[in-house]
Amino acid sequence: MKVLRNKKTFQDYIERQKEMGKKIGFAPTMGALHDGHLSLYKQARAENDMVISSIFVNPTQFNNAEDLKKYPRDTQRDISILEKSGLVDAVYLPEVEDIYPEKAVSQSYDFDGLENEMEGKSRHGHFDGVGTVVEEFFRQVKPDNAYFGEKDYQQLAIIRKLVEKKKLPIKIIGVPIYRAENGLALSSRNQRLEESRKIASTIIYESLVKVNDWFRVVSVPEIKERIEEIFDDQKGMQLEYFMIAEEESLKETDFFYKDKNYRAFIVVVVDGVRLIDNMHLD
Template sequence: MEVLKNKKTLQDFVERQKEMGKKIGFAPTMGALHKGHLSLYEMARKENDLVISSIFVNPTQFNNAEDLEKYPRDVDRDILILKNSGLVDAVYIPEVTDIYPEKTESRHYDFDGLENEMEGKSRPGHFDGVGTVVEELFRQVKPDSAYFGEKDFQQLAIIKKLVEKTKLPVKIAGVPIYRAENGLALSSRNQRLHEDRREASKIIYETLKKVNDWFRVITIPEIKDRVTDIFDHQKGMKLEYFLIADEDTLKETDFFYTGKTYRAFIVVMVDGVRLIDNMHLD
């Protein structure tokens, strides 16, 4: 596996691969890798001749400087995980100046309102940061396909919109949420939780499964009351938000309309660690 530590090295590598006619699959990360990340590369490996990873903790998508500071970083461990997986041919580990050659600031994007829903309400500018780093990585890596987990469903929708708006020739693929045995969606943030708290956090997935049953038989306001009640009784947990939204527009709904598809979204603070999850409603 090649370790590419600057933009020039990456571009030389990509150019050689393109000259050989290789189809490139790509999944960017912020490191702290786990099996959820590897599931992205498993799909990429099936669909491409060559798979590239990247590791870059993007400063412009953090609204909280303390959150950026606390974000887990262990590049040597991440490289070893990628090497041992046998799924990745090269990993790009850029410096900040490779992504932001002038100022470390975001471009402004219009994602047709997707950026104003859910996470966008409490994290202003977050998706401008996501769009900026992803667009720049796409322009440098030049992938044929790129892979993102459905755990960050809003981010996935925004990246699809980014590609549509910029007309970048990249196919975006969503990869199903990878869960621990107890159902908890794998996340780099989980590493900040004690083992017993990770086990207790399975209530998030269990609640989503209940919602999937409830939505056939009771109203959305009733569902929201039940979800609120569940987390009012969980020690050390605080429900930040729960909502059901149209999968296409991400707009919250209080009623199910025929012909539309819906997804439940939840954010829970567990001992100060912010966990997000979602589930398509059958």
């Protein structure tokens, strides 16, 4: 596996692959890698001639400078994980100036309102930061296929909209949420929880399963009330929000229409750690 640490070296490498006609699969990360990330590369490996990873903690998608400072960084560990997986041909480790040559500021985007729903309500400018860094990576990597996890479903929808609006020749592929055996969605954040709290947090997944059982049988207001009651009884857990939204627009609904697809979204703070999850409702 090649480790490429600057834009010039990386672009020379990509040009050689393109000249050989190789089909490129790509999944960007901010590091703190786990098996959920590897599930992206596993799918990419099956569908492309070569697979590219990147590790870059993007400053423009953090609303809080302290959060950026605290974000876990262990590049050597991440490189080791990628090497051992055998799934990745090259990892790109750009410096800030390789992505933002002048100043680390976001472009402004219109994602047709997707940016104003859910996470966008409390994280102003966050998705401008995501769009800026992903667009720049796409221009440097020139992938045929790009892979993103469904755990960050709003981000996935935003990136699909970005590609549509910018008319980029890239297929965006959503990869199902990678879960522990007990159902807990893997994330860099839940690694900060003690094992007993990880076990307790499986109530998040179990609640989504119940919502899927209630879907189209119980009214949306009643479902929300039941979820709130479940988390009222959980010590050390705070339900930040639960909602059911139409999958394409991400707009919250209070009624099920037969011709629409819906997804349940939940955010729970467990011992100060913010966990997000979602589930397609069928």
